[in-house]
Amino acid sequence: MEKLAVLSRSPLFEMLxxxxxEYVADLSRPRKFTAGQVVFExxxxxxxxxxxxxxxxxxxxxxxxxDQQLLTRLGPPEFFGEMSLIDKEYRSATVRARVDSELLxxxxxxxxxxxxxxxxxxxxxxxxxxxxxxARLREANAKPAAG
Amino acid sequence: MRPxxxxxxxxxxxxxxxxxxxxxxxxxxxxxxxxQARWQKALKDAALSELHAELAQKDAIDTLDRAxxxxxxxxxxxxxxxxxxxxxxxxxxxxxxxxxxxxxxWYRLGALEKSFDERQEATRKPGAxxxxxxxxxxxxxxxxxxxxxxxxxxxxxxxMWERVEATWVKQAETSLQMAEQRMRGKRVRTEAExxxxxxxxxxxxxGAARAEAEKASNEVSALRTQxxxxxxxxxxxxxxxxxxDFLYFRQKDHGSWxxxxxxxxxxxxxxxxxHPLGIYSVEQKRGVTFLEPARERAAxxxxxxxxxxxxxxxxxxxxxxxxxx
Numbered sequence: 001m002e003k004l005a006v007l008s009r010s011p012l013f014e015m016l017x018x019x020x021x022e023y024v025a026d027l028s029r030p031r032k033f034t035a036g037q038v039v040f041e042x043x044x045x046x047x048x049x050x051x052x053x054x055x056x057x058x059x060x061x062x063x064x065x066x067d068q069q070l071l072t073r074l075g076p077p078e079f080f081g082e083m084s085l086i087d088k089e090y091r092s093a094t095v096r097a098r099v100d101s102e103l104l105x106x107x108x109x110x111x112x113x114x115x116x117x118x119x120x121x122x123x124x125x126x127x128x129x130x131x132x133x134x135a136r137l138r139e140a141n142a143k144p145a146a147g
Numbered sequence: 148m149r150p151x152x153x154x155x156x157x158x159x160x161x162x163x164x165x166x167x168x169x170x171x172x173x174x175x176x177x178x179x180x181x182x183q184a185r186w187q188k189a190l191k192d193a194a195l196s197e198l199h200a201e202l203a204q205k206d207a208i209d210t211l212d213r214a215x216x217x218x219x220x221x222x223x224x225x226x227x228x229x230x231x232x233x234x235x236x237x238x239x240x241x242x243x244x245x246x247x248x249x250x251x252x253w254y255r256l257g258a259l260e261k262s263f264d265e266r267q268e269a270t271r272k273p274g275a276x277x278x279x280x281x282x283x284x285x286x287x288x289x290x291x292x293x294x295x296x297x298x299x300x301x302x303x304x305x306x307m308w309e310r311v312e313a314t315w316v317k318q319a320e321t322s323l324q325m326a327e328q329r330m331r332g333k334r335v336r337t338e339a340e341x342x343x344x345x346x347x348x349x350x351x352x353x354g355a356a357r358a359e360a361e362k363a364s365n366e367v368s369a370l371r372t373q374x375x376x377x378x379x380x381x382x383x384x385x386x387x388x389x390x391x392d393f394l395y396f397r398q399k400d401h402g403s404w405x406x407x408x409x410x411x412x413x414x415x416x417x418x419x420x421x422h423p424l425g426i427y428s429v430e431q432k433r434g435v436t437f438l439e440p441a442r443e444r445a446a447x448x449x450x451x452x453x454x455x456x457x458x459x460x461x462x463x464x465x466x467x468x469x470x471x472x
Contacts, residue, residue, distance in 0.1 A: 026440035027419050110418060113439045 003028060003104060006053045009077040012128050020114075020121035027114055028104040033057075033097035039081075042094040046084035047108040052076045055101025061093045073098065082129045085111070149386040150399040153426065153441050156406050159385060160424055168384065169424065172377045172410065179370040186363035193356035200349035207342035214339055217332030224325035231318035238314055242307040249304050252297040259290040393435060398428070405431050406441055 003025035007013050013021060030053070033039060040046055042061060056075045060068040071093060074080055084091050085108055115122035151159070159165055266283040269275055378389040388395040393407040407429055413421045417438050421427070427438040 023440060023442065029418065029420050030414055107418060109437060117439075117442055 003030070006051065006077060006104065010051045010079055011077070011132065012049075012051060012079045012082075012125060014128055015124045016121050020118045020124075023117055023121075024106070024114060027110040028106050029110075031103045031105050033101050033103065035097055035099045035101075037097050039095040039097065039103070040091050042091050044091045046081055046091045048105050049079055049081040049085050050095075050103040050105055051079045053102040053104055056098045057095050057101055057103075058098045059093045059095055068094065079132075082132070086126075086129060086133075148388045148395060148397050148405075150397040151406065152399045153406065153443055155399075156396055156408070156426060156441075160408060160426070165385065168377065168381055172374065172381075173423075175370055175373045175377060176410075179367065179374060182363055182366040182370050186360060186367050189356055189360035189363045193353055193360050196349055196353040196356045200346055200353050203342060203346035203349050207339050207346050210335060210339035210342050214332050214336035217328050217335055221325050221328035221332055224321050224328060228318050228321040228325055231314055231321055235311060235314040235318055238307060238311045242304065242311055245300060245304045245307055249297065249300045252293060252300055256290070256293045256297050259286060259293050262286050263290050395429075403431050405429055407435060407438070 004021055007021050007024055007028070008016075013024060016024070028051070031050070033055075039050060039057065052075055054076055056073055057080065058073050059071040059080065061071050063069050080095055081091075083089070111122065111125070114125070263283070263286045266279065266286050270279040270283055272279075374391075378391070381387065381394055382389040385394065386396075387408075392411045392413075393409055396406045396408075398404040398406055405428075407427050409421045409423055409425045409427065411421060412423050417435060419427075419438055419440070421438065426441040427435075428441045429435055429438055
């Protein structure tokens, strides 16, 4: 797996320099999940985010009756798991591999190491997470208006 | 464990002396992995061969028992065939007696018929009187009695012959079955012998597999010793601390930190992907429980505001959502 090529395409690492991307590549750990395997469960404590290298994952959440509802599907080079990393809450959804998938895992501790070495790069990562969250908020706000 | 700067360590790792040592270690580790694989395979082969030998021995014993069963059945059938043969001889003898009786009655019958014809002829002669008629009636009675006797004996003769034939059939069937059982017993006994030979061969194979496992075990021990010697050699030659998976060097100017040089390729066990001869930075207290890619340290790396680490790395304590909420 060419980590650097994957990370450079991810919206999470936009605006990072090559040197910063190389460091993140060294810090990331490749993980493989077979189709149907759960990456993490709703309600778990989480300290990692994941960048999708290949395959596809589905994001699921239990409704009031306890049935799992599909929220969305994600593919390369999208990322997930960042919410628990930032707000330190329990995982808000379950993520499961829909097909055999390869991910890159970055733990909070690894990102802290990144920050120690590349403070500006880390700031961009946080900004990128904020951009994605902001986009989701705008999308959610737009829905009632459209309805 | 001498203190080094990252550039010095990179220089050391690229030196021919280090590369030569690394080549020897890598070759020893590869040989060790191969020997361990051979050892595991030999152990598995020995266990399988032993189990196979036990099963083959049991199978051979079962087969021999089946051969004995066939022999027993053949002996019983042989006895039955002999009984049937004796019974047939006896019946033939009785039949002969009856046949002779039938023949006697047959001749007597013939004589009586002739006498009856003659007596009847006599009654037709002129002057034949009552005595001639009486003589005809007497002969007629005798003839009728002889006919009844003939029919009775002839029926008995036929019945006896049927019994003789039935006994011969039974004897023939029993003899045929006996022969088959004997052949079957012989064949199964040959099978059992082959299986005993197979079991013996498997026992010899087990011994060979055990010897192979012992040899591989000795090889593994020797290679482990060689690896340990190479690691000890590295510790003295390169002035480092040598673990099994990493070589450690103190970081110059950063007393609580160390560099470690990976000797393994491991994508799963550590917080990041570890490559052979990759250089990582670790806190001396935590060691390889948390690895950082080695870089020239930024001036602010160990200093500055700790609020971020305190927030980012302290325990996760959010609310647990109710299931389905």
